[in-house]
Amino acid sequence: xxxxxxxxxxxxxxxxxxxxxxxxxxxxxxxxxxxxxxxxxxxxxxxxxxxxxxxxxxxxxxxxxxxxxxxxxxxxxxxxxxxxxxxxxxxxxxxxxxxxxxxxxxxxxxxxxxxxxxxx
Numbered sequence: 001x002x003x004x005x006x007x008x009x010x011x012x013x014x015x016x017x018x019x020x021x022x023x024x025x026x027x028x029x030x031x032x033x034x035x036x037x038x039x040x041x042x043x044x045x046x047x048x049x050x051x052x053x054x055x056x057x058x059x060x061x062x063x064x065x066x067x068x069x070x071x072x073x074x075x076x077x078x079x080x081x082x083x084x085x086x087x088x089x090x091x092x093x094x095x096x097x098x099x100x101x102x103x104x105x106x107x108x109x110x111x112x113x114x115x116x117x118x119x120x
Contacts, residue, residue, distance in 0.1 A: 020056040023099060026075045027086065028062045033071025038087070042072045045088035049095040057099055070110075079104065080114035 013019075027046060029039025043061050050057055065073045070084040074094065081104055083094060090108060097103045 016058065017056060018058070021058045023055075023057040023079075024077045025050075025057055025059045025099065026062050026065065026077075027059070028065040028067075028071050028073040030063070030071060032064060032068040033073055039072040042074075042086050042088050042091050045091050046074075046095065049092065050099070053095065053100055055095070055099050078114060078117075080112055081109055082111040082113070083108050084110045 025046065027039070027043055028034075029043050030036040031039075033039075046059060049055075050059060065071075065075060067073050067082075067084070072086045074083040074086045074091070075081065076083070076094075076098060081098070083090070083105070085108075086094065090105075094105055094108070097105050
């Protein structure tokens with residue numbers, strides 16, 4: 001199968017539910033900001049929680065979000081919310097309250113920086 005085939009690309013976009021996504025979650029899984037095992041445990045929890053709850057969010061696993069301490073780090077767009085020390089336990093609350101409920105978990109916010117919305 002040709003990975004550059006437009007039909008294959010369209011099927012991939014459909015399979016990841018791109019059109020339904022309301023948020024994009026980036027999670028740094030280390031190894032610089034945290035132990036890779038800790039980051040990957042949070043990643044596995046996040047994947048399962050989004051699937052189980054049917055939350056329309058894209059997710060991206062990253063090796064570095066350039067904050068090389070205090071991780072795992074999670075960034076949620078479009079709000080631009082940066083959460084640090086995201087363990088599976090913290091991730092559960094973020095998924096429930098922020099990703100599903102739309103309410104930022106304020107006490108865990110390290111930084112806010114929504115990206116500009118003007119048309120490119």
